[in-house]
């Protein structure tokens with residue numbers, strides 16, 4: 001006989017990335033009942049990171065293993081993690097309502113930890129070769145391309161900073177930008193121009209990434225010349241931005257002009273009982289450690305809120 005799952009909890013967490021799972025660990029350890037909903041998989045962006053080497057006390061770990069251990073730690077505490085995408089919320093009443101395509105949920109408190117979504121090139125080979133030479137994080141993956149030849153795609157501050165970072169360890173960096181001027185700040189542009197092993201291709205777009213088990217070459221279309229070239233390459237770094245996607249909570253929570261959720265230092269939003277954690281909120285550094293820190297802070301804040309609610 002199928003067991004009917006309960007759809008109510010003290011705390012409902014949207015997102016099973018580092019922020020959401022950490023929040024569940026802290027909330028469960030505080031004795032709260034918790035449901036975590038993720039529309040994709042556990043681990044969030046961390047799960048697709050090839051190697052994590054900047055998390056204190058863990059010298060090196062693959063993203064997949066990190067995600068698995070994070071998940072297992074929550075499961076050991078009897079976390080109820082369900083793979084359902086949240087499609088709407090209603091935070092108007094004291095009891096918060098969260099809806100997926102399959103179920104409706106009610107919780108005393110909600111932690112929104114839905115992360116950000118990276119902007120993709122949307123070219124052939126990008127998806128298949130992600131983690132096999134295609135990377136969205138030079139800081140994380142640059143050292144795996146030491147003395148190799150890489151492409152950096154983008155024209156903003158992050159792309160140029162990453163190009164400089166990569167040029168310190170790679171043999172060469174080909175900076176591919178779709179416009180004829182950079183949107184990055186002048187000091188960065190000047191530094192890139194002065195760097196001997198960075199070559200710039202303006203008016204250019206990567207149209208195809210080639211390789212079977214790893215990246216071997218890319219096709220680049222130059223709109224000024226109206227021609228496509230193919231060039232051998234070891235790695236493709238893409239920094240065309242990350243974008244928050246907070247449409248599900250936009251009727252209730254305040255956002256920055258860029259669409260990040262606004263929250264106080266302790267992850268409170270303007271709605272009592274609703275907290276935000278991780279990459280989805282305005283913050284200066286989006287990393288696993290800051291996401292986990294937010295998750296912990298949000299869960300403690302949620303616990304403190306739930307403990308005071310005697311009239312539910």
Ligand SMILES: Cc1cc2nc3c(=O)[nH]c(=O)nc-3n(C[C@H](O)[C@H](O)[C@H](O)COP(=O)(O)OP(=O)(O)OC[C@H]3O[C@@H](n4cnc5c(N)ncnc54)[C@H](O)[C@@H]3O)c2cc1C
Nearest residue numbers: 015017018019038039044045086115140278279287288291
């Ligand atoms: C390629 C890459 C490499 C990186 N390398 C490193 C590194 O080496 N070190 C480091 O510290 N950081 C690294 N980062 C950054 C780090 O992974 C993120 O900062 C961190 O994962 C953010 O955690 P989060 O839980 O806030 O969000 P996310 O990891 O984005 O998780 C959010 C989760 O919410 C889910 N979700 C979204 N919308 C919904 C919805 N409507 N309903 C249900 N679920 C939803 C998503 O499916 C996802 O699982 C890397 C990122 C990338 C992309």
